[in-house]
Amino acid sequence: MYDIEKPRIVNNYHNNFDIYQQLPGATSTRSGSGATVTAGATNPYDQASQIEAYLRTLTYDLKVPLVAADRDLVDAFLFDLRRGYCDYFASALW
Known part of the structure; x- marks a missing residue:
């Protein structure tokens, strides 16, 4: 049986992949933070789940x-269109 708690703890530390998760400098402040969407999430798994739910x-x-x-x-x-195709969703999730 799948244990939903494992993904929540498996990557809850800083690792060598942080460099690949950096946002480009040109990202707007309001889309780059994601703070409102991920409010209350205490680990990367829950943050990703909340972003997915928003998208x-x-x-x-x-x-x-x-x-x-x-x-x-x-x-x-x-913030404006609130609609798009796969490129839009993938870029927003990244």
């Missing part, structure tokens, strides 16, 4: 308007 509230749509080149795509997706 499920957004609409999958292949026909979204283009985002201006000078705008952050993730910021526009999360």
Whole structure:
């Protein structure tokens, strides 16, 4: 039987992969923090679960308007469009 508690503790420490989890410098402040979505989560597993649950509230749509080149795509997706396709969701989750 699968134990849901194991993923919560298995990676609850700093490891050598932190460098791969850094956000790029151009990420907007409001989309880069994720603080509201992950409030109360005490480990990486629960944080990821809360982000996934939030993304499920957004609409999958292949026909979204283009985002201006000078705008952050993730910021526009999360706060203005609230709809997008796989690239939008994957970028927001990253």
